[in-house]
Amino acid sequence: MTATLLNGNETRNALFEDLKARVAALPGPVGLATVLVGDDPGSRSYVKGKHRACEKVGIKSIRRDLPESITQAELEAVIDELNANPEVTAYIVQLPLPKHLNANAILERVDPAKDGDGLHPVNLGKLVLGEDAALPATPRGIVELLRRYDVPIAGANVTVVGRGVTVGRPIGLLLTRRSENATVTLCHTGTKDLAAEVRRADIVIAGAGSPGLITADMVKPGAAVVDVGITRTEAGLVGDVAPEVREVAGWLAPIPGGSGPMTVAMLLTNTVEAAERANAAV
Numbered sequence: 316m317t318a319t320l321l322n323g324n325e326t327r328n329a330l331f332e333d334l335k336a337r338v339a340a341l342p343g344p345v346g347l348a349t350v351l352v353g354d355d356p357g358s359r360s361y362v363k364g365k366h367r368a369c370e371k372v373g374i375k376s377i378r379r380d381l382p383e384s385i386t387q388a389e390l391e392a393v394i395d396e397l398n399a400n401p402e403v404t405a406y407i408v409q410l411p412l413p414k415h416l417n418a419n420a421i422l423e424r425v426d427p428a429k430d431g432d433g434l435h436p437v438n439l440g441k442l443v444l445g446e447d448a449a450l451p452a453t454p455r456g457i458v459e460l461l462r463r464y465d466v467p468i469a470g471a472n473v474t475v476v477g478r479g480v481t482v483g484r485p486i487g488l489l490l491t492r493r494s495e496n497a498t499v500t501l502c503h504t505g506t507k508d509l510a511a512e513v514r515r516a517d518i519v520i521a522g523a524g525s526p527g528l529i530t531a532d533m534v535k536p537g538a539a540v541v542d543v544g545i546t547r548t549e550a551g552l553v554g555d556v557a558p559e560v561r562e563v564a565g566w567l568a569p570i571p572g573g574s575g576p577m578t579v580a581m582l583l584t585n586t587v588e589a590a591e592r593a594n595a596a597v
């Protein structure tokens with residue numbers, strides 16, 4: 316058996332069509348800003364991809380490319396400006412930030428109503444409380460991908476590998492909502508027997524950032540496997556899932572071509588929804 320490809324590029328393109336119509340239906344312009352500090356090539360390429368996506372959907376791009384040497388106070392002033400800027404519907408501060416900056420203080424300063432990532436503490440708190448708010452982009456993209464390919468989620472045993480803030484920690488909050496009803500185990504470096512936890516899963520979400528961590532013998536035949544780990548090497552992007560898993564899994568979202576494009580699609584979805592909320596509030 317070869318796994319069905321959970322195609323993030325195709326799904327992203329379908330979502331873009333829907334977003335284009337929603338942007339056109341809005342009375343005013345929709346703007347997405349990105350804040351990039353320093354010139355890390357990976358971050359640069361992601362930011363470029365996000366702005367290319369904005370073009371496709373009709374969202375106005377606003378860029379704040381800042382020097383690596385920027386001080387905490389200077390960066391906070393940029394955040395305040397974006398919070399007050401009516402042309403900015405939503406924005407993201409590209410992570411990671413240089414070590415000398417206090418990233419959490421910056422992220423908490425973002426206006427929750429303009430949180431493109433869905434990672435602001437207020438929005439993550441609302442997710443726990445079941446209140447409407449921007450949702451964490453990568454986890455939301457993963458759930459949308461599973462749904463689009465009718466991967467059974469209700470009652471499924473899901474094993475998540477990696478407890479990072481952008482995926483591992485929040486994705487269980489989405490998958491255990493009544494609308495998904497999955498049972499989620501969160502594994503990490505402290506987990507005693509990772510192979511056993513992965514082997515019993517109907518859905519595996521691998522976001523440890525550890526190349527080749529998930530091997531074919533660890534995967535239940537027919538399970539859905541979503542690779543979210545991204546390691547940049549000379550050979551290109553490498554995920555956490557070993558290639559031969561394709562022969563055992565029932566569905567596979569690979570790196571590249573799976574959850575990555577979906578992250579961008581959900582960033583733009585959060586932006587359009589912020590505009591729709593603002594529009595409904597007037």
Ligand SMILES: Nc1nc(=O)c2c([nH]1)NC[C@@H]1CN(c3ccc(C(=O)N[C@@H](CCC(=O)O)C(=O)O)cc3)C=[N+]21
Pocket residue numbers: 360361364407408409410411432452545552570571572573574575576578579
């Ligand atoms: N505040 C913040 N929000 C983020 O959402 C955020 C971030 N910081 N820092 C970095 C990570 C990483 N990230 C990706 C975006 C697109 C792809 C993507 O489109 N990947 C393509 C390949 C693109 C390529 O070839 O470079 C794919 O997987 O097919 C992947 C990863 C968002 N991030």
